[in-house]
Amino acid sequence: MSSFTIQLTFHGDLPFFLGRKASTIERQLSEKTSVKDVIEACGVPHTEVDLILVNGEPVDFAAILTQDVAVDIYPVESSGITSFTENRLQVHNIREFVADGHLGKLVRDLRLLGVDVAYDTTAEDRQLVKTASDGNRALLTRDRRLLMHAMVQHGYYLRSQDPLEQTVEVLRRFDLGSTLAPFSRCLRCNALLQPADKADVFAQLEPLTKIYYEQFRRCPGCEQVYWSGSHFGKLQKRIEIIRSRLAGEDET
Secondary structure (H helix, E strand, C coil), rough: CCEEEEEEEEECCCHCCCCCCCCEEEEEEECCCEEEEEEHCCCCCCCHHHEHHHHHHHEEEEEEEEEEEEEEEEECCCCCCCCHHHHHCEEECEEEEEEEECHHHHHHHHHCCCCCEECCCCHHHHHHHHHHCCCCCEECCCCHHHHHCCCCCCCCCCCCCCCHHHHHHHHCCCCHHHHHCCECCCCCCCCEEEEEEEEHHHHHHCHHHHHHHCCCEEEECCCCECCCCCHHHHHHHHHHHHHHCCCCCCCC
16 A cells, blocks of 8 residues: 555544644554544544544544545544534533542532542553443543553543642533532542431541531441531532632632
């Protein structure tokens, strides 16, 4: 087969992954190659790509390139194009996630907001991929190579290294703003909390807590007990800041 040229143009924020200012790259190929492989060879995980146009026509990741073509690659929620709504490649309503072991603070924020996030600090890459695949969870990570794994169907590469900004990124990417249920999930093990009678948790309480608090919830998984103690105000403030950032407001 004679060599041929692929011209790739990355739109929206996808040039972030290229490590260069230019958004257009040319690749010389000498054998037929899937468009997914060509895109990921440029450093862009397939989980970040929502629409691919080859010479103006929509294709999926399995499309094979065999001749000179122009390829346009668009991210999720790209403002640059509103057509081809039936040809989008990403699911936008994912509600369950798995995070890699470096994202503990992000996981705590998301669970605080009621978001279902599986998390194991000791999980290896293959375990993360399996959890994402088996549970149809979106994988959250800053390891782009992990997102390129063929078994990973849904995922997101976190742009920021700041946990607060990461939380807002995830909420925006997966449109979670209307689904939040703060203080409904265990921060330790992710299970949904259940109301608990004071008598049932009395033995687990500190002396002053036994005196001043009457309403409790308990995790059915790890049996951690929750109540609106002195820490509650700080957590509420954290939620307010996240909601403000999500709405595009400045922190006050």
